[in-house]
Amino acid sequence: MEQKITLRVDGKERTLTxxxxxxxxxxxxxxxxxxxAKKGCDHGQCGACTVMLDGRRVTSCLVLxxxxxxxxxxxxxGLADGDDLHPVQKSFVAEDAFQCGYCTPGQIVSAVxxxxxxxxxxxxxxxxDLDADRVVLDRAEIAERMSGNxxxxxxxxxxxTAIEKVTRP
Amino acid sequence: MKxxxxxRAKDVESAVTTVAARPEASFLGGGTNLVDLMxxxxxxxxLLVDVRHLVSRTIEPAHGGGLLIGAGMSNNELAADRxxxxxYPMLSQALLSGASYQLRNLATVGGNFLQRTRCPxxxxxxMPCNKREPGTxxxxxxxxxxxxxxxxxxxxxxxxxxSDMAVAMAALDAVLHTVGxxxxxxxxxxxxxxxxxxxxxxxxVLERGELITAVELPAAPVAAHSRYRKVRDxxxxxxxxxxxAAALEVRHGSVTQVRLALxxxxxxxxxxxxxxxxxxGRPATEAGFRxxxxxxxxxxxxxxGNAFKVPLARNTIVSMLRDLTEGA
Numbered sequence: 001m002e003q004k005i006t007l008r009v010d011g012k013e014r015t016l017t018x019x020x021x022x023x024x025x026x027x028x029x030x031x032x033x034x035x036x037a038k039k040g041c042d043h044g045q046c047g048a049c050t051v052m053l054d055g056r057r058v059t060s061c062l063v064l065x066x067x068x069x070x071x072x073x074x075x076x077x078g079l080a081d082g083d084d085l086h087p088v089q090k091s092f093v094a095e096d097a098f099q100c101g102y103c104t105p106g107q108i109v110s111a112v113x114x115x116x117x118x119x120x121x122x123x124x125x126x127x128x129d130l131d132a133d134r135v136v137l138d139r140a141e142i143a144e145r146m147s148g149n150x151x152x153x154x155x156x157x158x159x160x161t162a163i164e165k166v167t168r169p
Numbered sequence: 170m171k172x173x174x175x176x177r178a179k180d181v182e183s184a185v186t187t188v189a190a191r192p193e194a195s196f197l198g199g200g201t202n203l204v205d206l207m208x209x210x211x212x213x214x215x216l217l218v219d220v221r222h223l224v225s226r227t228i229e230p231a232h233g234g235g236l237l238i239g240a241g242m243s244n245n246e247l248a249a250d251r252x253x254x255x256x257y258p259m260l261s262q263a264l265l266s267g268a269s270y271q272l273r274n275l276a277t278v279g280g281n282f283l284q285r286t287r288c289p290x291x292x293x294x295x296m297p298c299n300k301r302e303p304g305t306x307x308x309x310x311x312x313x314x315x316x317x318x319x320x321x322x323x324x325x326x327x328x329x330x331x332s333d334m335a336v337a338m339a340a341l342d343a344v345l346h347t348v349g350x351x352x353x354x355x356x357x358x359x360x361x362x363x364x365x366x367x368x369x370x371x372x373x374v375l376e377r378g379e380l381i382t383a384v385e386l387p388a389a390p391v392a393a394h395s396r397y398r399k400v401r402d403x404x405x406x407x408x409x410x411x412x413x414a415a416a417l418e419v420r421h422g423s424v425t426q427v428r429l430a431l432x433x434x435x436x437x438x439x440x441x442x443x444x445x446x447x448x449x450g451r452p453a454t455e456a457g458f459r460x461x462x463x464x465x466x467x468x469x470x471x472x473x474g475n476a477f478k479v480p481l482a483r484n485t486i487v488s489m490l491r492d493l494t495e496g497a
Binding site for chain 2: 001003042063131143149
């Protein structure tokens with residue numbers, strides 16, 4: 001069963017007809033050629049497919065494309081300003097925050113969204129003061145808030161450092 | 170995935186009417202659990218009625234000083250709400266203990282209650298499972314038992330309910346507001362889940378086509394002094410082996426009010442009423458906490474592979490109550 005949908009992907013409006021079974025991840029990769037979102041587990045467990053959907057990070061493998069009709073999608077490819085990389089992207093390069101790189105686009109989208117959540121004062125389960133106005137992103141907070149992004153190369157030490165450095169330039 | 174039709178309902182009434190009339194139809198909220206189960210063909214709906222856009226995503230004051238939470242709120246939105254963080258911290262912590270930020274941005278409050286078990290035999294269509302296919306038997310009972318229930322289980326099913334949020338909701342006496350084919354009604358969370366002995370294929374008392382529209386949290390001043398603790402195989406992003414939601418008020422060395430519920434041990438969030446009765450009016454001492462926990466867990470019937478959950482639950486209850494007493 002097919003349906004026509006419109007998505008705004010990395011700033012460009014895209015209209016396409018999809019089988020209702022198509023996930024947002026497959027629509028991006030297989031139909032629109034946006035391969036910055038990666039397919040790891042395809043079950044919402046690894047975070048490689050993380051994109052921002054209407055401003056919030058989500059696992060795009062568990063979103064049906066038809067359910068995302070009308071939404072704004074930002075992938076890692078949409079974060080840079082031309083050749084000028086996003087500060088989080090620059091920090092991942094500077095801190096060598098990857099090995100094979102497969103999980104990296106998901107890690108970066110997740111980190112950008114996470115910094116926004118922290119700015120809005122969202123707590124985490126390791127926050128000492130659940131009701132604090134200001135979130136202090138120490139390494140434990142960053143690790144907890146990034147736990148939805150797995151890295152099989154285990155580049156975690158440098159991923160946390162790369163994010164930490166963005167918060168304290 | 171099996172082919173299915175998808176539609177966005179125009180309003181709650183038409184969504185309810187549509188799903189009530191079609192046995193193979195299902196509501197779609199955040200989809201984090203449903204879409205995953207459809208990929209594995211554990212669930213095979215022929216029609217998805219998307220309700221995410223029509224159920225409220227706000228919190229309103231409720232009569233009696235409580236809060237009415239729109240069932241369409243994301244798990245993260247609820248956890249971050251200031252009123253929840255101040256008045257019901259155990260609920261914020263329970264939400265933040267579950268899944269990942271990405272999943273919690275998608276997952277709705279209503280859908281969280283209706284998650285299916287993560288029992289691996291339920292999720293594997295090549296295995297017998299009375300919950301998935303009634304009458305086929307239970308592969309879990311003689312299988313890997315680490316995650317299985319120790320309380321309230323039945324010969325037909327030993328699966329656990331996976332939610333953290335629902336454990337705090339059970340401790341807080343939350344009440345669901347629903348709209349079904351026969352109209353609106355309210356269902357206390359502690360009466361939502363059916364015993365597996367009644368037939369494990371149906372998790373809840375919700376009728377076909379009955380939609381959760383809101384969750385009411387009654388006023389509970391004791392809940393301002395509450396916590397949620399989750400014990401699991403890794404520090405983050407894993408289901409509970411055992412979890413405890415607890416609120417405690419101690420005056421002049423005695424327990425005056427307590428709320429206690431357990432996760433990871435049963436087919437439902439397990440409200441520990443036996444322990445609560447054993448605590449109220451008695452001295453707030455470690456010995457008393459231990460006796461109350463043991464009274465609650467006397468009904469436990471563990472298997473060889475999950476017997477560790479009984480002392481783990483006891484110790485987690487005792488440490489939670491001790492921490493809440495010391496912080497009182």
